[in-house]
Structure formats: C-alpha cells, structure tokens
Amino acid sequence: MTDQTSTPKEANMSKGKTEDEGVILVAYPKIIFMWPAWAVALAGAFFLSFVGSEGNIAVVITWTFLVVLSVNLVVLGFDFPRTTSLTLFFIGVALVLGGALLVVYFPNVLPSFEGWLTSLQPRANATFYWMISIVFALIFIGVAINRKFDYWEARPNELLHHHGILSDLERFPTRQLRVEKEINDIFEYMLMGSGRLILHPDGERKAIILENVPMISKKEKALTELLGALQVRVRGESHS
Numbered sequence: 001m002t003d004q005t006s007t008p009k010e011a012n013m014s015k016g017k018t019e020d021e022g023v024i025l026v027a028y029p030k031i032i033f034m035w036p037a038w039a040v041a042l043a044g045a046f047f048l049s050f051v052g053s054e055g056n057i058a059v060v061i062t063w064t065f066l067v068v069l070s071v072n073l074v075v076l077g078f079d080f081p082r083t084t085s086l087t088l089f090f091i092g093v094a095l096v097l098g099g100a101l102l103v104v105y106f107p108n109v110l111p112s113f114e115g116w117l118t119s120l121q122p123r124a125n126a127t128f129y130w131m132i133s134i135v136f137a138l139i140f141i142g143v144a145i146n147r148k149f150d151y152w153e154a155r156p157n158e159l160l161h162h163h164g165i166l167s168d169l170e171r172f173p174t175r176q177l178r179v180e181k182e183i184n185d186i187f188e189y190m191l192m193g194s195g196r197l198i199l200h201p202d203g204e205r206k207a208i209i210l211e212n213v214p215m216i217s218k219k220e221k222a223l224t225e226l227l228g229a230l231q232v233r234v235r236g237e238s239h240s
Helices: 006-012 032-049 057-077 082-105 111-117 126-147 184-194 216-239
Strands: 023-025 148-154 157-161 168-173 178-182 195-200 208-213
Touching: 006 111, 023 216, 032 057, 032 126, 032 184, 032 208, 057 178, 057 184, 178 216
Parallel strands: none
Antiparallel strands: 023 148, 148 157, 157 168, 178 195, 195 208
C-alpha cells in the first residue's frame, strides 16, 4: 500500500490541530447572541464606577443600553433571512426620507417631538449595570460549561456525539456523510458567524440538526476537507 500524504492534515496542524482531533461541532442556545447588550452593560458599569456620571452621561448610557437591548431581543425573537433583511433596510430608508420630508414641509412638528423626547430621562446607576453584567456573565459561563458535556466530534472514520456528565457516546459512520449549511438569520450570522448545520449520516433515517453553530463557514469548510480526505483515502485503499 502506498503512503499518501493528507493535505487537510497539514492544514489542520498549521492551525494547532491534528487530524486525529477531528472537527468539534457545538450547538449553542440563542442567549449567546445577547453579548452586545452584555458588553454595553459592562462598559456602562466601568464608566459610571470609575469615570463618573456628571451631567447627562448616565442618561446617554441608559439610552444606549436600552436601544442595544431592544435590538438584541428583536434578533432573538424573529428570524431575518436575506430577503427580509433587505426589506427592512428599504423600509428604514423610506422612514428616514419620510422624516426628512416631514421636517421640510411641517417644521412645527419636529420641536413638539423633540420636546417630548427630551422629557424622557431614563437613568440607571453603576450598581444596575454591574448586576446586569454579572447575570449575563453567569449565564454565559453556565452555557459554556453545559456545552462541555454536549458536543459533536467529526473524525475521519466516525461521527461522535459526546453528551452527559458521564460522557455518554454515540457513534455514527462518516462514510457517505452529507453536510448542509443554512444561514436563516443574517443578523445572527453577523454577530457570531453562526448558522444551522445539518448532518446526514449514512443509514440514519433522521438528520442531525445543530442550531446556532458559531463560525459555521469555517466549520463547514473543515468538515468538507475532512470528508474529502476520507474519500481520497478510501479510493486509494481500494486500488491498493
């Protein structure tokens, strides 16, 4: 049998991984997409604690946090495929142009709206932001620990499902394994490069669906290289 060099193996070694380590696939809950709100809360906690809250600084930080939190909740609550995202973009452009025309033709409307808007003065102190940051951090740590006991590992000859505290293991063959990548939400992809990964093991009636896989394009590429190396190796052995 001729000795064949695996190009994907060399590529994985250049990334600090060997072929024997395989490709690790982890599906996360949607709470991970709340990291922008957590980052703003943490920044607000540090700023108000160590810089100060003179003037309207606390109001500006609170408004920023509320806006980011609202956008985060919308991302979690709805899916935004590419067509929907383009529709929302054009709706936003139309609203901006409509607002500009409103200011031009009805100049008395803007001062009334501005007066109502400036009357809203939401204000939160550093303690509030510290508490929010701690709650988010504890949730993220809990998710990270939970994922250590529930993940998938693709190896050259088998697909492994590690789950449970006692490391229960399920094995599936990688021969004829089909991989599909879906990006159902453009904003979730922008936040963490995440999407849905669908695995079709040979001989299994149900597909394996992994939701919210971060950096899904890199994972899909690594899987393709792994399965490609397997195809070359199987064909090479058949001719030996």
